Amino acid sequence: MKLTDEEKAMADGRDGPGVQKAMDLLIRYGEALDAERLVETRNVCGMITMSMPVQRSFAERKGGMDAALSEFGLDSSEAVEIPRFRAATHHLQLGFDTNHPELTGADEQSMQFYRKSEVHAAKLGAQLMNTCTPYQVGNVPTRGEHCAWMESSAVIYCNSVLGARTNTEGRESTFAAAITARIPYWGYHLPENRFATHLVELDVDVATTEDWGLLGYFVGETVQDRVPVISSKRGLSRVPNLPRLKHFGAAASSSGGVELYHIAGVTPDAMTVEQALGQKKPVEVIRYGEAERLATYEKINAFGKERDIQFVMLGCPHYSLEQLWEASVLLEGRKVHENCRLWIFTPHAIKALADMNGYTKIIEAAGGVLMTDTCSSVSKSVPPGTRAAAVDSAKQAHYLPAMLGVEAWFGTTAQCIEAACTGRWTGGLQ
Incomplete structure (x- = not known):
């Protein structure tokens, strides 16, 4: 050197x-x-x-x-x-x-x-x-x-x-x-290594955090360790915010080995598809439509069998303040089921803000625990007796069955909160 x-x-x-x-x-x-x-x-x-x-x-x-x-x-x-x-x-x-x-x-x-x-x-x-x-x-x-x-x-x-x-x-x-x-x-x-190699064309709208998690899981599994650029001919109905991009990337780096992606018109090195590709043709053009979305959802949930839920884990990657606000709105006035445990993970700096804003009090009053510094896949810990868990992270749904031998259901944050409060998984693809 x-x-x-x-x-x-x-x-x-x-x-x-x-x-x-x-x-x-x-x-x-x-x-x-x-x-x-x-x-x-x-x-x-x-x-x-x-x-x-x-x-x-x-x-x-x-x-x-x-x-x-x-x-x-x-x-x-x-x-x-x-x-x-x-x-x-x-x-x-x-x-x-x-x-x-x-x-x-x-x-x-x-x-x-x-x-x-x-x-x-x-x-x-x-x-x-x-x-x-x-x-x-x-x-x-x-x-x-x-x-x-x-x-x-x-x-x-x-x-x-x-x-x-x-x-x-x-x-x-x-x-x-x-x-x-x-x-x-x-x-x-x-x-020269940062240009996209694969073009993923969206034939379906991708708007919610769940949608972005599903797309990320599909993209990672499809391109593995290459560089995708995401494009929609009809345009995205909603520009993805921090939580959506966070969950997309976490899923893509879990189902595959993606370390860099581009979204045309959104990410800084991809104002256009052509810019992202470096004016070259893609190695492959990949379509993502309703069929691919459904197949990805079923694959992520393939380990989910038991509908009784003993554990709901939110915060992989760690929740933002916005996500804690959303969870507190969904939990306010409700109680976590006696046979279930709810753990929500966030950075300790954000927990301090959640404490100030009253979100921690709402979560704890419902019977949940706001946790910091780790998550279930890193700590390799779930509540004793956990057989089936619900998560709103495709990354966590990918890891929990393999690392801890528990069944995992993937869905929206609202579906996970509902499971925590009822002790039952009733979610489905929206």
Whole structure:
């Protein structure tokens, strides 16, 4: 790889062993990817704090937080002092809810270790957002900005909706990027790789959040890891808002490996279909109509058999304030069924706003729990006795059966709230 003089100095140890280890990792990583060089980044989203038992055990045996961060953040068996971060670095979600650890299976030892890790990460310069949706709580990179982000639904939103540039990174590469403000220049950092390859033409209106989740699931499964551009000859009846684009991207990155998409006339690099395609012909033109919509709905709900619902999970990706408002309107004056549990996940920064606006009080008065920092697929936790769950996220419907062995029904937020209050799934394609 071609390194600048500054990068060579970091790699040679000028700034200490921590920076040197980070540069060594990035150089090895970049060479494996055939990247010609590194690119400067000032925006990192990764897993900075530690909460897993294996990390706690390692820290206790090997000499503390820096030793554990060397091992799990820099892939270094040699413990080095971790320097303060050079890039603005934002911590993503955890494996448990810090406000309700008992519901997500965290014991007291895990909580104590996490709190120490949290303090340590903050001293290094980490922004403790604890969410899979950093763009909802202040991290909004600009068009063309080079980033180093983890988390599939965050990456696809960053690339597509914001027009910034990132690949789906891992814990080690983001940690090294935080220390060096560098990341390999490859993949979606390169302008030529950001053009659409497949054209998806809509023969049906896509308006609701459910519609966008269905379309995302279809698109991801169809194009896999390629770049689609979505177009409607008759135009979209409603420009998709943040929750709809969030659910579309989360679904597309779950059923497939989509990291970047374009919507003609909506997303920043696709004012026209031709612009999105880079004036080239698409590899394939794909139609999405009523038949495809119905088939996708049936595929997502293929694991749903039992109509009695023990669990309703909302907030994957984490709910926005608007979505919490909607849920509180649907819940106000009602009660969650005695045989069902309702968990709603949101960033803790948004929960603070929900507290101020009275949404938390409404949700809790109905018998629901407003949770933060994690979700059921990350924490791998559902209420005891859960056999069948209802979700308004195609991503969560995709993951829950495989990860936790529970049946999952996918539908609208209103259908999920109805299931929570009646204990029965009565939803259907609208």
